[in-house]
Amino acid sequence: MDPPLAPPVRIQPISATPVSAKSVQKTLEIFLEDFQARSTAGQGGNGAVTVQLQKLADALKEERKLKRKDA
Numbered sequence: 001m002d003p004p005l006a007p008p009v010r011i012q013p014i015s016a017t018p019v020s021a022k023s024v025q026k027t028l029e030i031f032l033e034d035f036q037a038r039s040t041a042g043q044g045g046n047g048a049v050t051v052q053l054q055k056l057a058d059a060l061k062e063e064r065k066l067k068r069k070d071a
Helices: 021-042 045-069
Strands: none
Touching: 021 045
């Protein structure tokens, strides 16, 4: 019989700092480039993670475009 599973650690933030969409987008793009380079180099990367990160980056770009049009 398998041992019972332990629940995941619960992380609770004690403070928060607002971050602009532009800053998040830039950081995400840098991370995505690095992640893709590491995944390609190892030839065993997780394509699903890369696709989800790219979708997030694209959504942030679209959000910024919409905000610029409204302003």
